[in-house]
Structures are given as C-alpha cells and as structure tokens.
Amino acid sequence: MVKNIFLMALCLWSAQVFSQDTWSLQQCIDYAMDNNIQIKQSELDLESADVDLFGSKMRSLPDLNANASYTASKGRSVDPFTNTIVDQEIQSQNGGVNTSIPVFNGFQIRYSIKRDEQSVVASNYDLQATKNDVILNVVTFYTNILFNKELLETARLRLETTQSQENQTDRQVELGALPIANLLQIRQQLANDELEVIRAENNLELSLLQLKQALQIPADVKFSIETPELPDPETNALVENSTQIYMYALQNQPVIKAAMARTESANYAVGVAKSNYYPSLNIVGGLSTSYSSVAAEQLGPEFSYFDQLDFNQRQYIGLQLNIPIFNRFQVRNNVQQAIILKKRTNYQLTDTKNQLQQTIEQAYLDVKSAAKAYSALENSLEAAQLSFENAEQRLQLGATNAVEYTQIKNDFEGVKSDLIRAKYDYIFKLKVLDFYQGKPLNF
Template sequence: MVKNIFLIVLCLCATQLLGQDKWSLQQCIDYALEHNIQIKQSELDAQSADINLFGSRMRSLPDMNANVSFNTSKGRSIDPFTNTIIDQGINSQNASINASVPIFNGFEIRNSVKRDQKNLLASTYDLQSTQNDVILNVVTFYTNILFNMELLETAQLRLGTTQSQQNRVDKQVEIGALPMADLLQIRQQMANDELEVIRAENNLELSKLQLKQALQIPGDVEFEIEIPTLPEPEEEVLIENSSQVYLYALQNQPVIKAARARTESAMYGVGVARSNYFPSLSLNAALSTAYSSAAPDVFPVLGSENQVITQQIGFVQLPDDSQYPVFAEREVPSEFTENTYWNQLDFNQRQFVGLSLNIPIFNKFQVKNNVEQAILTQKNTEYQLINAKNQLQQTIEQAYLDVKSAAKAYSALENSLEAAQLSFDNAEQRLQLGATDAVEYTQIKNDYERVRSDLVRAKYDYIFKLKVLDFYQGKPLNF
C-alpha cells in the first residue's frame, strides 16, 4: 500500500514537472545528474573516503578514556586502602582517567593520511567518471529521439506523397489513361508507407522510453523534448589525428586521474605496512582514585604539615624487676579529616605520567607478509593505470575512426540523394504524362526514400560520434 502511494505521488510530481515545458538536452542532463542512483552511490563512496581521511588525521590526537568499577567482597581479602590482609566484608570503588599521545610510530599516521587523501581523490574522480557516463547515455538517447522524430517526419511525408500519387492514378484509371494494375501497385505502396509510419512511431516511443528510463521517470508520464537546430556536420572540423585527442584526455579524463590516485595511494599503503618495522613511542598519563569501606575513621589532610611528637614505644626491664618506659620522637600529620566518601576519593588520588616504547622483535612474519601484499597491490594499481591508458587510447582511436567513416558515409549519401532526387522528379513527371507505369515509379520512389532515410541515419550517426569525440576533448555536449 505504501509503495503504491509512493509511486502515485512520484508520477504526479513527474507529471507536474514534465507538463510545464519541453525538455532541453541540458535539462535532461541536469535532471539525470541529480537523480541517478549510480551517481548517488558514487557520492556515498566519496563521503566514505572523506570519513576515512578524517579518521586518519584524528589518530594523531590523544586517546582518553575513563573507567569506574564497583566491587564487594567477603572473607579474607586485601584492603584496597591499606593493602593489608583483612577478614571482613569490603565495598570498594575504583575510578581512573587515562590518556595516551602517539609521539612516533614509524610514520604510520602520516602515510595513512596521505593514502586516504589519494583514496578520497580517486573516489572524487570516480564520481566524475560516473557523471560522464550518465551524460553520454542521456546524449545518446536524446539523439535517438531526434533521429526517430526525423525518420517519422520523413515517413509521413513519404506517405503523403504516395497518397497524392494514388489520387492522381485513381483519376487516370477512371478515364482509362492507366491500367488498374498501376492503381493496385500504388495502393500496395500506400500500405507499405503506412506500415513504415507505424514503425517510425513505435521507434520514437521506444527512444523516448529509453530516455525516461535513463532519467528514472515513470514510463507512462507525458514527455517531450526540445528540437534544437542542428547544423549540417562538416568533415573539415576533424583534427588531423587522434593523438591530439588522446594527449588531452590523458591529462583530463577522470578515469585516468582516478587510476593515478589509486597508484599513489597504494604507494603510501606500502609505507603504512613498513611502519610496523619501527619502534613506536607514546606519552601516557593517568589520574586515579579509590574508595574502601574498610578505611579508618580519620586520615591525614592532604597538604598538611607534619608535627614531631614524643610517643612511648615500650619498656626497659630494670634489675629490680621494675619497668622503665621508653619514648621516641616521630613525625605525624598535624591535621586529620573524617572519612567521608569525597574526602577519601580526594585522599586516594594518584597521578601518573610516563613514556612507553614498543620495539618489534618478532611477529611471526606478519609485518613482512603485509609489506609484500602492499607491494603487490601497488604493482597491480600500476597495471590498472596502464590498462586504463590503453583502453582510453583504443576508445579514442575507434571514436576517431568512427567519425571519419561517418563523415565519408554522410558525404556519399548526400551525393546519392541528389541523384536519387533527380531520378524521382523525372519519374514523377513521366507518371503524370503516362510515360511510365506505377511499378517503375514505385521502384524509383522506394530507392529515393531509402536514400533519404539512410542520409538521416548517417547525419545523426555523424553528429553523435562527433559529440563522443568532443567529450574526450573536454568540449560541452550541448547541441
């Protein structure tokens, strides 16, 4: 139920959007870039890489943790206040705050930051590459719509011409100027032309559906595009060779930039793995305290001065069997405080600061294996970069050859159309004068219409392949 409601709302919103204006190519591109799922996934990958980079940078900050524990015991145990063995029930509590700051760890943090910076850069270029793929798809489907619209217009004009010829032949058959076979031939051609119109309409609807699917718009929504004024393509606009295009694309195509960034990231990954060969040094600090229910009723006040007192420490046995007391001086605190919870926590405070040095000696060859794996990863990314360059070069060479072939085909069909036009005009005049039959006329007309359709197809094929070549040269893909 919820899914159906969502689809209805989506259709209504899309209908409202599409019902306002016809869509230009730029509007289609902008809409696809905003709503395409693959682009959104690439954006999430870039955000994830950014989070990883933030985490690597923050590793140079101190670690700080607090710990609190509550304990109860019965029987013989160690009094946490006096560290003596007692035989009674004790309730105790411990609390501490610990901090550790890395000072040196074999440049592991620095290499991790640089590695994640390159990963973020690669994710950003991947996003741009995905956007470029979406743009090319939109341009392809948009061009297909224009192509099929012109084919439909050509089919409709052809049907109109056949209709006029049928009316003319029908009148000539009525007066006996032409045989009935010519009328039947024209009627057959009329049926074929009607079928071609239906096919052209279906192809146009299919191309619109493909573009709507690329834009992720429901298929039952009305959708129309703007018809731009397309200049006739000229073969002279071609550059001399594909090397110029490749050199530009090599420096600017995001797929190459992403491969380079991943190669550099893998290089820093080797540094991260090798950092475990080095000692690590960190600064540690802690603050702790404790509470014990077995503590005495009073204990010295922290910071109070000691005082000297004379205290009896025993007796000396005299010859007459009498005892003589013995006294000694000792230092004792001058102030005491009651054993309250907070006073005891304050009294039991302990501060600690120290350096910790960790020296790796033997780790079951784990570091060695990690370094070798990182080196293999680096070599693999280098091969991936080489492969990406080769694929880019092959794609551009193929695109350049396709443009040259399309240009030659377009030029040849222009010349062929001119000859077919003259032949068709001549056949039409001869048919009107009764100098030819409908069979010959239909054959010449079909040849002419075939050349016209081929020229339309060659024109849009040439335009699209030029746009593909423009894409690798960094030119905008608008018409």
C-alpha cells in the same frame, strides 16, 4: 497524519518537476546529475574517503579514556583500601582516566594521511568520470530521439506523397489513362507506407522510454524533448588527429587522473606497511582513585567517601616504547601485499591509458567513416531524387508502370532514411570525439 502530509508534498513536488513537458538537452543532463543512482553512489564513495582521511588526521591527537568499576563481595577477601584480609561484606569502587600521546610510530600517521588524501582525490575524479558517463549516456538517448523524430516526419511525408499519388492514379484509371494494376500497386505501397509510419512512431516511443528510464522518470509521465535546429554537419569537421586528442585526454580525463591518484595512494600504503618495522614511542599518563566501604570502620569516620577519593588519588606519567622483534612475519606479509597492490595499480594505470587511446583511435576512425558515409549518401540522394522525379513524370504520362515507379520511389525513400541515419550517426560520433577533447556536449 505526518505520512499523509509527506505523500501530498511528494505528489506536489513530482507535479512541479514534470509540469514542463518539453525538456532541453541541458535540462535532461541537469536532472540526471541530481537523480542518477550511480552518481549518488559515487558521492557516497567520496564521503567515505573523506571520513577515512579525517580518521587518519585525528590519529596524531592524544586519546583520553575514563574507566569505573563497582564491586560487592562477601566472605574473606582483601580490602582494596588497606590491603588487609577481612571477613565481611565489602563494597568498593575504582575509577580513573588515562591518556596516550603518540610521539613516533615509524611515520605511519604521516603515510596514512598521504595515502587517504590520494584516495579522496581518486574518489573525486571517479565522481567526475561517473558524471561524464551519465552525460554521454543522456546525449546518446537524446540524439536517438531526434533521429527517430526526423524518421517519423519523413515517413509521414512519404505517406502523404503516396496518398496524393493514389488519388491522382485513381482519377487516371477512371479516365482510362492508366490500367487498374497501377492503382493496385500504389495502394499496396500506401499500405507499406502506413506500416512504416507505425514503426517510426513505435521507435520514437521506445527511444523516449529509454531516455525516461535513463533519467529514472516514470514511464507514464508526459514527456518530450526540444528539437533544436541541427544544420547539416560539415564533413571536414576534423581538425586535430587522434594522437593530439589522446594527448589532451591523457591530461584531462578524470578516469586517468583517478588511476594516477590510486597509484600514489598505493605508494604511500607501502610506507604505512613498512612503518610497523620501526619502534613506536608514546607518552602515557593517568589519574585513578578508589573507595572501600570498610575503610571508615577500620581507620575512622574521617575517611568518608569523598575523603577516600581524595586520599587514594594516584597520578602517573611515563614513556611507552614498543620494539617489534618477531611478529610471525605479519609485517613482512603486509609489506609484500602493499607492494603487490602498488604494482597492480601501476598496471591498472597503464591499462586505463591503453584503453583510452584505443577508444579515441576507434572514435576518430568512426567519425571519418561516418563523414564519408554521409557525404556519399548526400551525392546518392541527388541522383535518387532526379530518378524519382523522372519516374513520377513518366508514370503520369503512362510511359512506365506502377511497379517500376514504386521501386524507384522506394529506392529514393530508402536513401533519404539512410541519409538521416548517417546524419545523426555522424553528429553523435562527433559529440563523442568532442567529449574526449573537453568540449561541451550540447547542440
């Protein structure tokens, strides 16, 4: 019954979540933030780091432990109450509590807390970095859908144009103004345009599926995205140079901050390892008592169970000093390993900085190249459109054949498709650069 109720609730929740078929970019990002597995795993890493830090802090507190034992014996044995040898059945009990308070342990607790605090900082930045990667991934798939939607729209318009041209050519052939070869060529182009529409539809479906999979939404769920009005991008959008962007990212990117925190954590880990070279001092104390079944027989009935527990009480308090002298070089090896880890984290930090710089330099160059390609295709489109319009007029007047017209039309449509591709390529690469500048990734 409970299971059925749970399944019904899950179904209702799913219906509510996906009832809104058209999603904005922000809605996709928000959904990914709540459901992405990599983000949840990073959150667990942060929780684990918090637990480790809590454990390190609690090591400075006293410990308290209780112990109890029960023994039944027959034959000759030592009475635990009188310490005399008896030859009979004895039932005895022992119990107590003890505590230990750390006074000095070579600053091990202090270094452990500092180390684990930096681990928590690193895990926090790792979580932010994971979220940034997920956001960038969602933006990539979202942009790809917008690109394929515009390509599909262009393919459909191209098909409508060819259908209109086919009708016009058919009438001219019937009137004898154009040869039948022109109509056959137009029909062949019509078939090609129909195939391009099918390909564009398939590409759009594939890009939608990729976004669904990135969001972990079932493939059969009805899903579409909003199509924002994207103005033609400015080809002179770059203001800062790659060095300025890198310097900003160096101070703000979570991957750098996480690597720096791990370096600090490794520094404190060396202190933790070295603390074992020093003596440790603890305050110890305890309380214990015991009971023997033969005590009443030997010493009188006044030594009952609770009387014995009261009579046999023993309290102690003292100092416990531990001085390391020789430990088979274990401390030395641990210190060396900690130093190696420290060097490794320094190298990792340097490598992370280098990778970030190289990524930004490449992204900056990609934006410049995409801007040039987009600007060149804008100019090329104007020329291709004029050539197409001229060929269309010449075809109507019978001054050119359908083969030449089709070639010019295909060239024109190819430039249009290339311009759309260049537009979205440029927009996306600008968004990547915005990401490293800390700007919001939205349209």
